[in-house]
Amino acid sequence: VQLQASGGGLVQAGGSLELSCTASERLFSKYVVAWFRQAPGKEREFVAGISRIRGNTYYADSVKGRFTLSRDNAKNTVYLRMNALQPEDTAVYYCAADSQKYGSDSYPIPSYEYWGQGTQVTVSS
Numbered sequence: 001v002q003l004q005a006s007g008g009g010l011v012q013a014g015g016s017l018e019l020s021c022t023a024s025e026r027l028f029s030k031y032v033v034a035w036f037r038q039a040p041g042k043e044r045e046f047v048a049g050i051s052r053i054r055g056n057t058y059y060a061d062s063v064k065g066r067f068t069l070s071r072d073n074a075k076n077t078v079y080l081r082m083n084a085l086q087p088e089d090t091a092v093y094y095c096a097a098d099s100q101k102y103g104s105d106s107y108p109i110p111s112y113e114y115w116g117q118g119t120q121v122t123v124s125s
Helices: none
Strands: 003-006 009-012 017-023 032-038 045-050 057-059 067-072 077-082 091-098 119-124
Touching: 003 091, 017 032, 017 091, 017 119, 032 077, 045 067, 045 077, 057 067, 077 091
Parallel strands: 009 119
Antiparallel strands: 003 017, 017 077, 032 045, 032 091, 045 057, 067 077, 091 119
């Protein structure tokens, strides 16, 4: 499975961006999908995850209430809508997919089968 992340860019604090993660897999619905991010000099951290069919979502506390994750299995795509962006959100954002994960407790664990190439998000103050 190949994952293509897109939608990053430069935005001012308080602005919005929407990231997309599109998979080459036609049976996309069998994958849990998550977004992680990595800022310079920091470890990769979990941002949000979404379940296979029902689209149940789970967010890191740092983005809860500002970011919204959704999926369109017919389009093999997951969307991360990011509102009220802050400079501390600046990072390379990666999407990841896994066919074996179950339960939201597993989403933050970065042991995903497939990873996208990353897209840069820069928030200026």
